[in-house]
Amino acid sequence: MKQVLSKYFRDKDIQQLIGKQLRIGVIASSVIVFIGGVIYLIRHGHEQPSYGDFTGVREGLADLPGIWQGVMENKGMNIIQLGVVLLIATPIIRIAFSVIAFLIEKDYLYVGITLLVLGIIVFSMMGGLAG
Amino acid sequence: MTILSFTLILLGGAFLAGLLGSLTGLGGGVVIIPLLTLVFHTDIRYAIGTALVASIATSSGSASAYVKEGITNIRLGMFLEIATTTGAVVGALIAVYMPTNVVAIIFGLVLIFSSLMSFRKKMEFPADKGDSKLAEQLRLNGSYPTVTEGVVNYKVHHVPGGYFMMTFAGVMSGLLGIGSGALKVLAMDNIMRIPFKVSTTTSNFMIGVTAAASAVVYLQRGYISPGLCMPVVLGVLAGAFAGSRLLTRANVKGLRIVFSVVIGFLALQMIYNGLTGKL
Numbered sequence: 001m002k003q004v005l006s007k008y009f010r011d012k013d014i015q016q017l018i019g020k021q022l023r024i025g026v027i028a029s030s031v032i033v034f035i036g037g038v039i040y041l042i043r044h045g046h047e048q049p050s051y052g053d054f055t056g057v058r059e060g061l062a063d064l065p066g067i068w069q070g071v072m073e074n075k076g077m078n079i080i081q082l083g084v085v086l087l088i089a090t091p092i093i094r095i096a097f098s099v100i101a102f103l104i105e106k107d108y109l110y111v112g113i114t115l116l117v118l119g120i121i122v123f124s125m126m127g128g129l130a131g
Numbered sequence: 132m133t134i135l136s137f138t139l140i141l142l143g144g145a146f147l148a149g150l151l152g153s154l155t156g157l158g159g160g161v162v163i164i165p166l167l168t169l170v171f172h173t174d175i176r177y178a179i180g181t182a183l184v185a186s187i188a189t190s191s192g193s194a195s196a197y198v199k200e201g202i203t204n205i206r207l208g209m210f211l212e213i214a215t216t217t218g219a220v221v222g223a224l225i226a227v228y229m230p231t232n233v234v235a236i237i238f239g240l241v242l243i244f245s246s247l248m249s250f251r252k253k254m255e256f257p258a259d260k261g262d263s264k265l266a267e268q269l270r271l272n273g274s275y276p277t278v279t280e281g282v283v284n285y286k287v288h289h290v291p292g293g294y295f296m297m298t299f300a301g302v303m304s305g306l307l308g309i310g311s312g313a314l315k316v317l318a319m320d321n322i323m324r325i326p327f328k329v330s331t332t333t334s335n336f337m338i339g340v341t342a343a344a345s346a347v348v349y350l351q352r353g354y355i356s357p358g359l360c361m362p363v364v365l366g367v368l369a370g371a372f373a374g375s376r377l378l379t380r381a382n383v384k385g386l387r388i389v390f391s392v393v394i395g396f397l398a399l400q401m402i403y404n405g406l407t408g409k410l
Contacts, residue, residue, distance in 0.1 A: 023191075023192070025191060029188075029364075030364065030368055046135065051359065084184055091187060094339075
């Protein structure tokens with residue numbers, strides 16, 4: 001397995017892989033957003049939009065468990081939000097890939113730098129900064 | 132107006148934004164906020180959340196092509212992402228305490244700066260003038276392939292200055308929900324003296340990560356609304372894709388002037404509305 005990995009993750013290959021991962025992330029999330037959008041428009045297309053005053057989003061759209069629960073209930077808005085979350089996750093997953101890439105190149109300085117960037121984002125996610 | 136017609140009009144607007152953004156190199160995100168606030172009278176907080184998601188989409192979509200070509204300096208991008216993500220988190224934090232009309236004014240100023248930047252004469256700085264020890268230690272110097280001259284080597288200069296400027300770019304990105312590509316390119320071109328091709332693609336590579344760092348905060352704060360993200364993300368992506376197909380044939384110079392003038396007007400209107408407290 002280790003040999004297969006190191007063969008797979010050569011410097012040029014990892015760039016190809018990162019490029020592919022970014023593309024797959026963007027395509028997959030747009031497909032999910034589109035599906036959710038169709039459901040949302042069929043059910044709510046005739047209603048009035050109201051974005052003039054800031055009231056946040058309705059319950060279940062601002063946290064992962066809530067989004068997922070709504071997806072299970074086939075709610076259009078939650079499916080769109082799942083696609084959006086996947087889109088936000090795409091560059092974050094790319095960083096995780098880079099950690100592995102630098103590890104295989106034995107470039108420990110950049111393993112550290114990449115982990116630091118990942119740490120800042122995780123802190124931003126979990127640090128209760130939403131206020 | 133029903134949600135259906137609202138969505139379709141917004142989809143068309145976002146398509147145009149993505150198309151013009153990719154043709155002129157100004158990015159689609161910059162027009163999304165004025166489009167949503169000035170035309171659709173959306174609260175600026177929803178507009179910021181939506182634009183942030185749109186900039187992740189366009190950045191990841193086009194970065195995938197550049198990374199493959201080997202022009203992007205991944206080490207430099209990764210190192211500077213420490214600065215931009217720290218800045219983005221700080222920006223998302225101050226956004227809570229900043230009145231929305233002040234955000235609108237700052238946005239207008241950054242927008243004017245970005246459109247002026249697109250007119251600036253592109254002149255390469257003389258390379259190899261003094262070595263930066265820090266760049267050496269951090270292994271930031273790189274090379275990229277060209278068709279005419281083979282592999283071109285370059286060195287990175289003024290690392291601390293560039294890092295500082297990148298932190299500022301990150302704060303602006305987190306505060307305003309934009310990729311702030313113009314600020315990133317300024318830091319890399321003018322301060323760190325990197326070839327244009329490398330700075331543009333590396334900046335683009337960094338935009339997604341920077342935006343994601345503040346998007347995770349905005350998601351929890353309810354700024355990211357699916358009803359707005361759906362047409363904007365799909366429209367901007369389709370527009371950017373169409374733009375990349377047209378790029379080889381279109382007369383970009385004239386288009387860039389028109390687009391920059393439009394952006395200038397939008398910026399002035401954002402500032403005016405901010406000053407009169409309408410946003």
